[in-house]
Amino acid sequence: MLTATGQGTADVAVVGAGPVGLAVAWRCAARGLRVVVHDPAPGSGASHVAAGMLSPVAEAYFGEHELTGLLAASAARWPGFAAELAEAAGTGFGYRTEGTLVVGLTSDDLAEARRLWSYQRGLGLPITPLRPSELRDREPALAPRVRGGAVAPGDHQVDPRRLVAALRVAAERAGATLVAGPVRELSDLDARVTVVAAGCGAAALTGLPVRPVKGQILRLRAPGGGPPGFGHVIRGYADGESVYLVPRDGGEVVVGATVEERADTGVTAGAVLRLLRAAVDLVPELAEYDLAEASAGLRPGTPDNAPIIGPLPGRPGVLAATGHHRHGIVLTPVTADLVAELVVTGEADPLLAPFTPERFAGHRRHG
Known part of the structure; x- marks a missing residue:
C-alpha cells in the first residue's frame, strides 16, 4: 500500500491535465497522497474540443462488449461523481440529464x-x-x-471545458500541485508512482500504440x-x-x-x-x-478502440491511463477511481482486466 511521504519525493506524478489526469490527481490527493500534475497547457488537449456526451448506450457498437460494460459502469458513477465534484470545486460544469x-x-x-x-x-x-x-x-x-x-x-452530458476547470480546482484544493511544463522522459520525474494520462502524448512516453x-x-x-x-x-x-x-x-x-x-x-x-x-x-x-x-x-x-489502463510491463511504478479515444469524458470517473485504488492498494479491480497495457505487449516499441 502506498502511503504519503514527507517533503521531497512526490507520491504520485500525473502526466497530463485533461479530465482523466486531473480526476486521478483529485482522487489520489483526497486520499492524503502528495500529487504533482505535469502539463505544459492544462485542458488544451482532446477535451477542449470534446462534446461531453455521457453515452454508454448510444456509443455501444458491435463487437465492443467489454468496452460497453466499462462505459456503463462509469456512467453509473457519474451522478455521484458530479455531485461530489460540484461540492469540492464549488462550481457547476454543465451536467445535464435530459437524455x-x-x-x-x-x-x-x-x-x-x-x-x-x-x-x-x-x-x-x-x-x-x-x-x-x-x-x-x-x-x-x-x-x-x-x-x-x-x-x-440514461445518456447524459457535461461541458468538458467547465469540467476541466472544476477538476483543477478540486485537485488543487485537495492538495495537488500543478507544474505547467512538458515531460520529455518519465525518468525525469521524482515520484514513487507515475500515472501517464497524456492522451496522444502517451505514445512517445511509454511506447504504447496510441495514435x-x-x-x-x-x-x-x-x-x-x-x-x-x-x-x-x-x-x-x-x-x-x-x-x-x-x-x-x-x-x-x-x-x-x-x-x-x-x-x-x-x-x-x-x-x-x-x-x-x-x-x-x-x-x-x-x-x-x-x-x-x-x-x-x-x-x-488504440488498435481495439478501448482505453489502456494499468501497470506498464517492464516499467515498475508506471501506470497508464490513456487511449480513451472518443470516450474520455464518460470514462473519467471509473478511470480515476480504479487508478487511485491501484495506486493506494496495489490491487487492480477486475473491471480493468480487459484494458491493461499487457494486451499490446507485441505492439510496444522501446520507450
Missing part, C-alpha cells in the same frame, strides 16, 4: 439506426424506440422529415443569446451522415464530429459543410444560429 434521442432522417437512416438499437437492446441497455409523433412531442424542433427514433434516458484520431467539431450559438430550441442531446443519421447535436446552457449547440485517421488539426470546409448540412436537416432552426467556432482535436485511439 439522448437517436433519430433517422430517411428510411435508410432509420434502418441503420434500428440495426444498432437491436444490438443495444440485446445487451440489455435502456433504449426505447419512438414513433415520429412521440419524437416530436419530446422535441418539436426536429424536422418533419425525421422518420423515427429512440430515446436513451491520433482527428475530430472536427462546430459550436453554434442561438440568436439573441437565448437557449437552444431543444433540450435533449440528438444523435442522428441524415442521408447517411452521422451527426450529434449537444445543447448547452447559455445558448451553445455543439455539432460533431468527424473521425479521421489524420494527425493535423486543420479545419476543412468540407467537414464544416457536411456537419452543418446534417445538423440542419435534423433541426432546421440551426440554420439561423451563429457559427461561433470551428475547431479540430486529436483523440487518443
